[in-house]
Structure formats: structure tokens, C-alpha cells
Amino acid sequence: MTLRIAEIFGPTIQGEGALIGQPTVFIRAGGCDYRCSWCDSLHAVESRYRRSWAPMSAEAVWAEVLRLSGHRPLTVSISGGNPAIQDFGPVIARGRSVGYRFACETQGSIPRGWFGSLDTLVLSPKPPSSGERMDWDSFAACVAAGPPAGGTAMKIVVFDRADYDWARAAHARHPGLPLYLQPGNPQVDPETPVDPQSLADRLGWLTETAMADGWFAPRILPQLHVLIWGNKRGV
Numbered sequence: 001m002t003l004r005i006a007e008i009f010g011p012t013i014q015g016e017g018a019l020i021g022q023p024t025v026f027i028r029a030g031g032c033d034y035r036c037s038w039c040d041s042l043h044a045v046e047s048r049y050r051r052s053w054a055p056m057s058a059e060a061v062w063a064e065v066l067r068l069s070g071h072r073p074l075t076v077s078i079s080g081g082n083p084a085i086q087d088f089g090p091v092i093a094r095g096r097s098v099g100y101r102f103a104c105e106t107q108g109s110i111p112r113g114w115f116g117s118l119d120t121l122v123l124s125p126k127p128p129s130s131g132e133r134m135d136w137d138s139f140a141a142c143v144a145a146g147p148p149a150g151g152t153a154m155k156i157v158v159f160d161r162a163d164y165d166w167a168r169a170a171h172a173r174h175p176g177l178p179l180y181l182q183p184g185n186p187q188v189d190p191e192t193p194v195d196p197q198s199l200a201d202r203l204g205w206l207t208e209t210a211m212a213d214g215w216f217a218p219r220i221l222p223q224l225h226v227l228i229w230g231n232k233r234g235v
């Protein structure tokens with residue numbers, strides 16, 4: 001089985017959601033079934049970048065994770081693109097047998113058997129600003145395929161009031177999933193520096209909106225890696 005890999009990088013810190021701050025190596029799979037209007041990883045999504053995705057065996061992927069981590073077990077996050085298009089089961093099996101932990105970031109559109117062997121499954125359903133439509137049946141199938149209780153979390157990107165209201169409704173559908181909200185970053189060009197104040201303003205708006213609403217269910221977090229490195233790739 002050959003995997004299409006856009007990049008493997010790290011160790012860095014997980015910048016988002018449930019595992020924020022954890023030392024992590026990222027495997028970014030090439031290819032996605034969605035086209036979110038504000039996607040910050042189009043180099044792993046659009047087919048015009050396809051030639052830059054390396055065909056790699058599970059063994060080769062694993063060898064690169066071992067090299068980057070100096071053979072010292074840490075968390076490996078499988079992201080993309082949508083990694084659920086491909087079979088990461090063999091990579092996870094190899095890593096787990098030597099003490100590595102695995103997380104996966106996916107939008108919840110394609111359930112996979114290998115979700116069950118993850119330590120953490122982060123499902124990121126897409127709000128109206130993305131321009132995508134959610135299939136809640138597939139999302140529920142992803143939750144069912146995921147790791148045992150406590151291993152699955154929901155992370156929602158919020159750009160505006162319509163997204164915020166949508167996030168509340170999404171949480172009402174899956175009240176048992178720990179919920180993380182992160183403000184959307186509208187400046188995704190890797191060549192253009194981000195404006196830290198505007199990111200802080202978006203985080204402030206999201207926090208104040210939830211507090212004024214008396215909604216205390218979510219944890220509200222910035223994208224830590226964007227604060228540190230902007231839209232630089234491979235961090």
C-alpha cells in the first residue's frame with residue numbers, strides 16, 4: 001500500500017485543540033474531499049500540488065518519523081488534507097508497538113476502521129463560512145469508529161456569528177464530545193506575515209461572545225503555532 005504524503009515534519013508543538021502544547025511529529029496526507037474557502041493547507045488539498053506529494057510505503061513513513069523524533073516516543077498527529085481517504089492503520093500499528101501515541105485530525109466525512117487504534121481522534125466539522133456542507137450521518141459513523149470513551153474530541157473553527165451559532169448546535173448534537181473552539185485565521189498565504197493583533201482580536205471576540213451568551217461548554221484556544229510562526233509550513 002502506497003501512501004500519498006504532502007509532508008512529514010517536527011518535532012514541534014501541537015498548536016491546536018485537545019493536545020495543545022504537546023511535542024508532536026506531523027504526518028500530512030495529500031488529498032481532500034473538501035474545499036474549505038479558508039483552508040490553511042491547500043498544498044495538501046488541491047490536485048495542482050499532487051506532484052509534490054511523495055508516494056511512500058508505511059515503512060518509509062515510519063522510518064521518517066523515527067528519524068525526526070530521534071527514536072524517542074512522542075505523539076504523532078496524522079493530518080492533511082483528509083487522512084481518512086487513505087489507510088494509516090499499518091503506520092499506527094508500527095508506532096504503537098514501540099510506544100508512540102497517535103492522534104488524527106479529520107473533518108468527519110469518511111469513517112475508517114483504523115480510527116479505533118488512535119489515542120486521540122479530533123473531528124473538525126465545518127461551519128457555514130467554509131462553504132462545505134456537513135453530513136452528520138458520516139460524522140456520527142466517525143465517532144462510532146473512534147477510540148474508546150474520552151479519546152474523541154470536536155474542534156470547530158469560528159469566523160463569525162453564524163459559525164458560532166452553528167457550533168452551539170453541533171455541540172447539542174454531540175454533547176458527550178469535549179469541544180474546542182478556535183478563531184478562524186483569514187490570512188493563510190504562507191508568504192504573507194500574519195497580524196498578531198488581528199488574531200488576538202478574533203480570539204477576544206470569540207471569548208466575549210461565548211461568555212456573554214453564558215455558554216461554558218467549550219474550551220477556547222488560539223492556534224499556538226500561528227502565534228509563534230505565522231503561516232510558515234512545516235512547523
Ligand SMILES: C[S@@+](CC[C@H](N)C(=O)[O-])C[C@H]1O[C@@H](n2cnc3c(N)ncnc32)[C@H](O)[C@@H]1O
Nearest residue numbers: 038039040041080081082105106107124184185
Ligand atoms: C488543515 S486541516 C486538516 C485536517 C482535516 N482536513 C480537517 O479539516 O479537520 C487541520 C485543522 O486546521 C483547521 N483550519 C484550516 N484552515 C484554518 C483557518 N484558516 N483558520 C483556523 N483553522 C483552520 C481545520 O478546521 C482543522 O481543524
Ligand SMILES: Nc1nc2[nH]cc(C(=O)O)c2c(=O)[nH]1
Nearest residue numbers: 013014015016079105225235
Ligand atoms: N504546530 C502545528 N499544530 C497543528 N495542529 C493542527 C495542524 C494541522 O495543520 O493539522 C497543525 C500544524 O500544522 N502545526
Ligand code: SF4
Nearest residue numbers: 032034035036039081
Ligand atoms: S477539510 Fe481540512 S484540509 Fe480539507 S479543505 Fe477543509 S480545512 Fe482544508
Ligand SMILES: [Mg+2]
Nearest residue numbers: 016040041079
Ligand atoms: Mg494547520
